[in-house]
Amino acid sequence: MPFSLYTLIEASFPADRRRIAIEVPDRSRGRTSWTYGELASAAARASTLLGNLGLEKGDRVAVQVEKSPEALILYLGCLRGGFVFLPMNTAYRPDEVDYLVGNAEPAAIVCDPTRDAEMRDIAARHGTRHVLTLDPEGNGSFAEEAAKVLEARPVAACVSNDLAAILYTSGTTGKPKGAMLSHGNLAANGIALRDSWRFTDEDILLHALPIFHAHGLFVACHCALLSGARMIWLGRFDRAEVLRQLPRATVFMGVPTFYVRLLDGGDFDAGVVSHMRLFTSGSAPLLAETFEEFKARTGKAILERYGMTETGMNTSNPYDGERRAGTVGFPLPDVELRVTGDDGRELPQGDVGGLEVRGPNVFGGYWRMPEKTAEEFAEGGWFRTGDVAKIDADGYVHLVGRAKDLIISGGFNVYPKEIETLIDEMPEVDESAIVGVPHRDFGEAGVAVVVLRRGQTLDEATLIGRLKSVIANYKVPKHAFFVETLPRNTMGKVQKNLLRETYADACR
Structure with a gap:
């Protein structure tokens, strides 16, 4: 049956397309706000530009750019056109990028203008046809060419299993592996999080995460876009700017480091966050002392969840109910978890073992690594996460270690x-x-x-x-x-x- 994550996202936009989708308070130049209607139009132009360059459904688009609303629009354009989005960490050095481009063989690369020359060398080595640029202010050849598009191509005809993105995660062998995420994987996870965390079009998400990472791109952006919420868009986490913007927000998503830094000053207290309804933490374990200090200081309990590149989010502490320090909560809707021993058999509740997950959120495998894919899946479609965990008598999941030295x-x-x-x-x-x-x-x-x-x-x-x-x-x-x-x-x-x-x- 036809299914596109982009179609689902656009169908979730507010009926009044004049409502603000993104605003950028810390931008020195360029646009500072986009309505939902403008977001849809810009995504259509981005999608059409890539199609006009000769890209076809399933072609990869590698992206190494600084965070900007235009970078998010590029992602939406890839979804709309059926192209596979491949974000790369902006900190990656040329040798690291060279490997990813050689492995993924993208049809196009979009990079910061400062990296144009080195990226063209990499593209030439691996047969990539197009190199375009996009800077943090929304300028560059990609934006210039997209602005010239007059007539939009239709949304690509995709199905649930079609690839939407490839995110690379380094492996224990030292060679990065490309996790293949489908339209269905991302949609299932986005809907589960939106509903579990009670997102609505009245929410305002303070977005300070990078978007080359699943946390900032999929978790944060999908929750907002699938509910028609507004995003206050910060180029990076800056403590002073976060404190300035928090009074206008209802939701903040962070990594533990963000919360440690917020707590470092006496100017962060209950008054600053009295109106906030949700703080979430992920991408790394949240120390129990950070959880307790935050709660004592603000009266708010951080909601910790657990996920990984290959699966999106697997668990979450409850929105309603006790958020337990040191745990990552319960499986999300339609997600199954089990703890197994060395023999692969499920262990009794409370025993410590390898954590495995199964559900519509679980990726299809590693790009061009069928043997590695087979190695990581157990019989019945269970993915071996590599994490060591236990599930307590109340059903809360406790991560107690990592089997792969991560x-x-x-x-x-x-x-x-x-x-x-x-x-x-x-x-x-x-x-x-x-x-x-x-x-x-x-x-x-x-x-x-x-x-x-x-x-x-x-x-x-x-x-x-x-x-x-x-x-x-x-x-x-x-x-x-x-x-x-x-x-x-x-x-x-x-x-x-x-x-x-x-x-x-x-x-x-």
Whole structure:
């Protein structure tokens, strides 16, 4: 049956298309507001431009631009045209982008004008036909060409299983994997969140998240667009600007780092948020002390939820009812969860094991990685999340660990193997291990523990400097420690638990 996420989104727009969809209070130049009618028209022009360039349904559009309303319009245009949206972290270095473009083979790339030359080199290496530009103020060749479109093409005929987006998530092997998300996956999750969190067209969402990430693009934007709500659009999280805008908002979505920073000043109190109906937190575990301090300071309980790139949101603490610190709540509507042992069998309630999920939100697999896809799914369509969890007697889900050594720093995923591979390639290095340790601001941060080759020397500043030249800054370890040997068990496996204990205070 025909189904398009874009059609669903546009059908959710207010009957009065003159209502404001997005406003940008901190913009120095360019447009500062869009009505819902203008959003729909701009998405149609974006979609038509890509079609006029020769893109066909299913073609990928890779995007590495700073956050702007025009970047969101580009996303909506891709949905409308049946093109597959591929957002890339703005912190990615050229080598990281080169791999993603080579793997995804996009038909078009949209980048910041400052990256135009390097992106054209990458596009030429991989056969990408078009490179367009878009800056934070909404200027660039993409905007200029879209403005020339006079007659819009029709909405593409899609079905639920058609790809809507590919989001790359680095793997334990060090090579990023492209999670394939369909129109149906995103629609199911968006509707579940909108309804569970009681979004209406009277809401005003203060949006301070990046939109190259599922949290900011899918969770936040879909909730607003599928309810006809207004978004106050901030280019980034700025504590002072958030405090200025909070009195006008009803909902705020953040990562734990946002809440830690808000609590850092005495000017954040109950009076600032008295009118707010909802604060949500995700992308990284929210410390119980942050939850309790926020509640004591404001009288509001942060609603923590749990999701991942491959599945969107899986669970949420209740909108009505107890929001328990240290838990991620209950499965969302139509989402099934189970905890299994090493033999793959479901464990009794309260036992700790691997968390698996099944539902309409779960992705179709990894782009061009059928073996990896098969490896991550259990019989019956259950996706192995890689998280270790338990479900208590009341049904609340508790995340107690991560089976894949994932580090979540400031809401971004850091996979140790990727960084270890780069360090191990340094001529002075024999071997290395990356572990996550507590960090008050980022929640968690990576540190490198390094064994040098006999007779070689290397210092922390040099090692970190080399990494900063090839990978995004959030992946770079905060410290490097040099040791004679790494601790190993009887099977020869590095005991990262011991390293985490040894360096637990390194970033405090």
